[in-house]
Amino acid sequence: xxxxxxxxxxxxxxxxxxxxxxxxxxxxxxxxxxxxxxxxxxxxxxxxxxxxxxxxxxxxxxxxxxxxxxxxxxxxxxxxxxxxxxxxxxxxxxxxxxxxxxxxxxxxxxxxxxxxxxxxxxxxxxxxxxxxxxxxxxxxxxxxxxxxxxxxxxxxxxxxxxxxxxxxxxxxxxxxxxxxxxxxxxxxxxxxxxxxxxxxxxxxxxxxxxxxxxxxxxxxxxxxxxxxxxxxxxxxxxxxxxxxxxxxxxxxxxxxxxxxxxxxxxxxxxxxxxx
Numbered sequence: 022x023x024x025x026x027x028x029x030x031x032x033x034x035x036x037x038x039x040x041x042x043x044x045x046x047x048x049x050x051x052x053x054x055x056x057x058x059x060x061x062x063x064x065x066x067x068x069x070x071x072x073x074x075x076x077x078x079x080x081x082x083x084x085x086x087x088x089x090x091x092x093x094x095x096x097x098x099x100x101x102x103x104x105x106x107x108x109x110x111x112x113x114x115x116x117x118x119x120x121x122x123x124x125x126x127x128x129x130x131x132x133x134x135x136x137x138x139x140x141x142x143x144x145x146x147x148x149x150x151x152x153x154x155x156x157x158x159x160x161x162x163x164x165x166x167x168x169x170x171x172x173x174x175x176x177x178x179x180x181x182x183x184x185x186x187x188x189x190x191x192x193x194x195x196x197x198x199x200x201x202x203x204x205x206x207x208x209x210x211x212x213x214x215x216x217x218x219x220x221x222x223x224x225x226x227x228x229x230x231x232x233x234x235x236x237x238x239x240x241x242x243x244x245x246x247x248x249x250x251x252x253x254x255x256x257x258x259x260x261x262x263x264x265x266x267x268x269x270x271x272x273x274x275x276x277x278x279x280x281x282x283x284x285x286x287x288x289x290x291x292x293x294x295x296x
Contacts, residue, residue: 059099062091062099065084066085066102066106069082069085069087069088078110082111085106085110097131101134104126104127105184105191108127108188109187112191117195117196120192121195124189124195131184182220185218186215186225189211193211196211202247205239212232216230274287
């Protein structure tokens with residue numbers, strides 16, 4: 022005779038084979054064609070920049086998108102600049118979700134670019150973090166101590182960090198405006214990352230320091246509100262399930278552990294029983 026455990030024992034679910042995501046198709050153009058496409062993309066980017074300056078943000082987004090469609094998709098730096106600019110437009114329009122999305126795409130592109138650079142520079146632990154933030158003036162002002170950074174390579178690395186800083190600032194701002202417990206936590210992480218960037222411009226550093234003071238209490242208050250709302254919904258659902266048994270959620274006390282922030286449940290048989 023089979024035991025209760027045996028009768029209800031389920032056959033382990035076979036692990037479904039995960040279908041890997043297809044990588045984005047990369048079509049590399051001959052040098053002359055690439056240069057021509059990049060020139061066209063840069064012309065569209067300039068037009069979009071002019072629209073942004075005129076506060077025509079929706080038209081600017083549309084024109085940046087045209088520049089993206091023209092730019093070879095393997096030019097990660099150029100694509101990241103366009104994505105970061107699109108994020109700036111969405112910030113002006115207070116479209117926080119799209120601003121986060123575009124800024125994240127820009128940062129992903131820069132990470133991909135630097136990942137390839139890291140593979141080609143085995144053993145180099147300094148990366149680009151020691152490069153000055155303001156690409157032209159500050160690199161030149163370092164003089165002989167940073168002579169190598171005046172090369173095209175050094176300038177590009179400085180430009181990468183400059184765009185990374187802008188994209189992070191834009192994503193952090195959008196996340197802090199968007200609100201929500203997890204989103205505010207993510208904004209804090211962005212600002213913490215920015216606070217550790219040695220070449221953050223003074224104006225941005227001031228904003229970062231202010232946000233790192235203001236965000237923690239906001240995040241905590243939002244957490245408590247969301248947890249309270251969730252517990253209220255669970256209580257309502259639980260009462261519906263327990264009512265036929267003469268019980269209610271009042272029979273179950275949730276006790277918060279102040280050290281861990283977690284909850285434990287105690288059963289009180291006489292708490293909310295009906296007669």
